[in-house]
Amino acid sequence: MTTEALSFPRLQARTQRFTLGAPRAFTVSPDGSRVVFLRSRSGTDRANLLWVLDVADGEERVAADPQALLGGSRERLSAQERARRERSREGGAGIVSYATDAAGELASFALSGRLFTAELRAGTARELRVPGPVIDPRPSPDGRWIAYVAQGALRVVGAEGGDDRVVAEPEAGADPATVSFGLAEFIAAEEMGRSRGFWWSPEGDRLLVARVDDAPVQRWWISDPAQPEHAPQQVAYPAAGTDNANVRLFVIGLDGVRTEVVWDRARYPYLAHVHWSAAGAPLVLVQARDQRSQLFLAVDPDTGSTRMVHADEDPQWLDLFPGVPCWSPGGQLVRIADEGGARVLAFGERPLTGPQLHVRAVLDVSADDVLISASAGKKAASPEIGEVHVYRVNELGVERLSQEPGVHSAVRAGRVTVLVSAVPDRPGAQVQVLREGKRAATVTSYAERPGLSPRVTLTEGGARKIPCAVLMPTGYSGDTPLPVLMDPYGGPHGQRVLAAHNPYLTSQWFADQGFAVIVADGRGMPGRSPAWEKSIKNDMAAVVLQDQVDALQGLADSFPLDLGRVAIRGWSFGGYLAGLAVLRRPDVFHAGIVGAPVTDQRLYDTHYTERYLGDPNTQPEVYTANSLIDDNGLVAAAEPARPMMIVHGLADDNVVVAHSLRLSSALLAAGRPHEVLPLSGVTHMTPQEQVAENLLLLQVDFLRRSLGVTG
Incomplete structure (x- = not known):
């Protein structure tokens, strides 16, 4: 079947939302001669290759091809690697991440748990035979060593493949099932933006290494009921109000000699960020459990002692920022x-x-x-x-x-900048390589074209001037009011109103089914002001829901909206918001699609939930007020009952399916009709092509039935 014959839902699923074939993960060599990046060979190919662009002539060449390196064999991932990819929402295959030395001459990466290096100037790649499965290999700045994690130990090997050794491993008496060196714990990777667990010194003679012991973390079990012969998977999940992993930091030499970095871990247990460069002492950012205070600490790598460089406090919370x-x-x-x-x-x-x-x-x-x-x-x-x-x-x-x-x-590095630009009137993103501000080259994208263009109006709705995107059907004349579909994420870290083309493709497809689609970014969303984001403290549910209502009603003055037929759909926080809408404001919302929702805030993780709602052990009433179900597992819902479709992946280890099952049980106990769509083998992402396509089709069918829309 040719791509031209595919429906939009199938094409979007096959191309992973038109991200396959697009270049990403750029590195610029310090001398400005090379740009390194990842890209698959086509817009439907999941396997990324490592590429190098020579800035002088604009030529692109392959530095590492996973198919050739694996000899055509199927890629196999360890459980830890699958978990890492789930944390980063990585749906690709092949080379999904890499690291380089300081000069941008040598790259390292893992394939099927095996260690590979690529000489970027020469364009050659080879395997280094080491114990595996290998996770997160990183060259030393001088390119002489590769550090990597295997079976909970941090190891180093010479860049030529010799002198492989352990530099840190669980101590005698430590449980190897719970203790690891060099990996980020769940909460750091999922919520803090820290996906790493070790950092090279500028001289390449020692490393800062995180030691994680997740023994204190409660155990949950993720099973696949469609495969009863498979044992459930045990996961360490730090739910709000429960214990986190015990994280320590060590300076470790290549000979294995370790020195612990000392700070008040009881007061500041979260290791949020680590930076080690030639410009100063190792720098760490540590946070208090309530995230209202944090310390910037300089580390003496010889003694492990720390001194405070700066301290922050905030009455609501302190955010973490990239870079x-x-x-x-x-x-x-x-x-x-x-x-x-x-x-x-x-x-x-x-x-x-x-x-x-x-x-x-x-x-x-x-x-x-x-x-x-x-x-x-x-x-x-x-x-x-x-x-x-x-x-x-x-x-x-x-x-x-x-x-x-x-x-x-x-x-950027030196005089060369890679500028990645997504704009409203062109699909995908354009990647320009600038030398001293002038275009020197363009990186090619192989991403598929979506075959539709969003008919979007960026505006503001309601008295608070809530940022909104309004989408109308292609060819719509504007003479009759349309049923409305609110399509938000609506919560922290998930800005949806963006001045770009591709973020609205799914929304436009829904619009073309006969709806006016509204995307509204209310309070709690990033990009406006600290006060805008932090106004949801302790009152998340009421604030985000009210802003959706205000945006809808404010836009009705300017757009042909049928306020008698309003539905809302969402996933993750958006699913939570959709559930809030139909349960608490049935006077406004007439149907809801509730995807992978956080229905009981006590079942979500510590760093995220406690930031906004505090400790459930000291203010349980806040958690009850912000959940879809109360302490007795009941639904506190207004009348009349509205149709609800609940969708959840049974293999989700982030928002576990218990959220939806408890909501369904509460709805059943209250006698409220609803539909449940369980997705066997699906995680918090829905990468499977048929699943992703049919989810869209089933949602449209539900919306039409629930709102009485024909055609």
């Missing part, structure tokens, strides 16, 4: 902070940006400037709805590098 903290080449602390009601870039103790920008991430730090991504702040000249831009910042001022309205990010 910080770090040292500038001159030894100044670079961080992102909430000051004066704005989210600013701080250099040392001085803010370099003000309320005109809302800083989101630090992309690179040089001797001349700091490269950041940011959206318009609360005092910007215009709201720039859904836009994210790249800026150069120094003491002389701020310069915007990305000009076209859209969502932009960048990777």
Whole structure:
């Protein structure tokens, strides 16, 4: 079957939402001569290859081909590697991640639990025979060694394949089933944005290594009822109010000699970020359990002692940001902070940006400037709805590098910048390689074209000027009101209103089935202001739901919306929000599709849930007020009862299926009709092609039945 003959749902599923074949994971060599990246050979091929672009002539070449390296054999993943990919929402295959030495000459990666290296200048790749299964291999900065994790131990091997050795492994008497070195624990990978567990020294002679003992963490069991002959999988899941893993940090030499890094782990148990560069001492960011205080600590690698460089406190919570903290080449602390009601870039103790920008991430730090991504702040000249831009910042001022309205990010080294730009009127993202600000090359994308273009209006709804995207059917004349489908995520870290093309493809497909589709980013969502995000503290449910109602009713003054036929759909937090909508506001919402919802907040993880709702052991009433079911497992629902479709993957280890099963039981006990769609073998992602396609088709059928929509 040709791709031209495929329906949009099937094509979207086959292309993993049109991400396959798109270049990603860029690294620029310090001399600016090479750009390294991952990309599959086509828009329907899941297997990523490692590529190198020579900036001088713009030529792309393959540095490592997984099919050739594995001899055509099928890729096999360990349970730990599958878990790592689930945490990062990685649906690809082949080379899904890599690391390079400081010069960008040598790359290392794992395939089927085996260790491979690629010489990026020569374009050759080979396997190093080491014990496995290998996880997260990383070259030393000087390219002489590769460190990797295998069976809970951190090992190093010479870059030529010799002198493989253990540098850290569970101690005698420690349980190897619970103790590991060099891996991020569940909560760090899922919620803190820290996917790593070891960091090389700039000289390549020792490493900072996390030791994780998850023995204190309660055990849950994930089973596949469709495969009763398979034993359930045991997972260590730190649910809100329960114990986390015990995380320690060591400086470890290549000879295995270790020195523990010392800080008040009882007060600051979360190891949130680690940075080690030639610009200063090792730098760690540690957080209190309630996330309202954190310390920036400089480490003496010889003694393990620490000194405080900076401390933060916040009455609600402190967010974590990509790229910080770090040292500038001159030894100044670079961080992102909430000051004066704005989210600013701080250099040392001085803010370099003000309320005109809302800083989101630090992309690179040089001797001349700091490269950041940011959206318009609360005092910007215009709201720039859904836009994210790249800026150069120094003491002389701020310069915007990305000009076209859209969502932009960048990777930089020296004089070369890779600018990745997604804009509203073109599918996918364009990748430009800039040398001193001028285009030197373009990285090709092999992603499939979606075959439809969103008819989207970016606007603001309600008195709070909630950022919204409104989509109408292709060819719609505007003469009759349309049934409405609210299509939010609606919660922290999940901005959906973006000035780009591809984020609205599914929403447009639903619109083309005869709906006016609204995506609204209410309070709690990123990109506007600290106060906007933190207004959900202890009152998440009521705030996010009210903003969906306000956005809908505010937009009805400007768009032809049939407020007598309103449905809502969502996944994860969006599924939770959809459940809230039909249970608490049936006067507004007439049907809901509740996908993988967090129905009982006590069943979700510590770092996320406690940030917004505190400790359930000390304020249980907050958890009850923010859940879909109460302490007695009952549904507190308004009348009348509205149709609800609950969808959940039985293999989900993030939002476990117990959430949906408890909701269904509560609905049944209350005599409220609903449908449940269990997805056998499906995790929190839905990568299976047939499952992803048919989920869309079944949702449309449910919406039409529930709202009385024909055609």
